[in-house]
Amino acid sequence: MAKISVIGSGGWGIALTILLHKNGHELTVWSFDKKEAEELKITRENKAKLANILLPEDIVVTDVLKEAVTDKDILVLAVPSKAVRSVSKSLKNIVKDxxxxxxxxxxxxxxTLATMTDIIEEELKGKNPQVAVLSGPSHAEEVGKCIPTTCVVSAHNKELTLHLQNIFMNPAFRVYTSPDMFGVEIGGALKNVIALAAGIADGLNYGDNTKAALITRGIKEIATLGVAMGGEQSTFYGLTGLGDLIVTCASMHSRN
Structure with missing residues (x-):
């Protein structure tokens, strides 16, 4: 059993908290908002972000970052991408080496066009963090309900990657591994551009032909750019590229 803190109490953070709790780990979830934290403690539910999915009573909820971080084996950073740098700065003086x-x-x-793991490593320089990424076609609404889902985990070293695969995986949440950490992150970022185009097409009442063209030509452009930036081509045609693009373009859960 690992002691894990999920930093962020939005839909994805709550879904992963429940997933990891089901896997037998000891969980803490941190909320930036004191009012939201107090409501979570009482109702065990984030009604705005993940309604009708309840946190088990033995999961600790806090708005004190130091409390969330102290003596934890693993931190899962589940804040919005725009908040990753500020939260990483706040972590610098309280995370262990x-x-x-x-x-x-x-x-x-x-x-800067920096990836999220680049930002974490930059802000925690001197602490030598062991940084990894978990990504793939994984809407929180479905993960929270234990609907079968697949993701990819990647880190700088194979030992950590395999350790995290074991931490996250269960019968409803299959985790694959990849040595291409950069490509995994880039695929998850670039697919949003094509997904927005698919959303526009829906808004214009265009049909399935248009969406199929956007997805197939879009993944080609993502792969071309991703390889030029340093990723592996196969990464972009896998779960964290094509898979994530399909679920974002096609799902009612998406915000595109």
């Missing part, structure tokens, strides 16, 4: 941190946010920083 070589802390395992799993980023689950998707995106690139607007000003």
């Amino acid at each position: 070589k802390q395992i941190i799993v980023n689950v946010a998707k995106g690139l920083e607007e000003d």
Whole structure:
């Protein structure tokens, strides 16, 4: 059993908290908002982000970051991508050396185009964090209900990757591994551009032909750019590229 803290109490954070709790781990979830934390403690539900899915009573909820981080084996960073840098800065003086941190946010920083793991490593320089990424076609609404889902975990070293695969995987949540950490992150970020185009097509009442064209030509562009940036081509045609693109373009849960 691992002691795990999920940093972020949005839909994805809550879904992963429940998943990891089902896997037999000891869980804490941190909320930036004191009012939201108090409501979670009482109702055990984030009604705005993940309605009708309840946190088990033995999961600790806190709005104190130091309390959430202290003596934890693994931190799961489940804050929005725009908040990754500020939260990482807040973590610098309270995380232990070589802390395992799993980023689950998707995106690139607007000003620098840095990946989320790049930001974490930059802000925690000197702490030597063991950073990994979990990504793939995984809507929180379905993960929270234990609907079969597949994801990919990737880290700088194989030992950590395999350890995290074991931490997250269960019969309803299959986790594959990849050595291409950069490609995994880039695929999750770039697919949002094509997904927005698919959303626009839906808004214009275009049909399935248009969406099929956007997905197939879109993944080609994602792969071409991703390889030019340093990723492996096969990564973009797997779960974290094509898989994530399909679920984002086609699902009613998406915000595109």
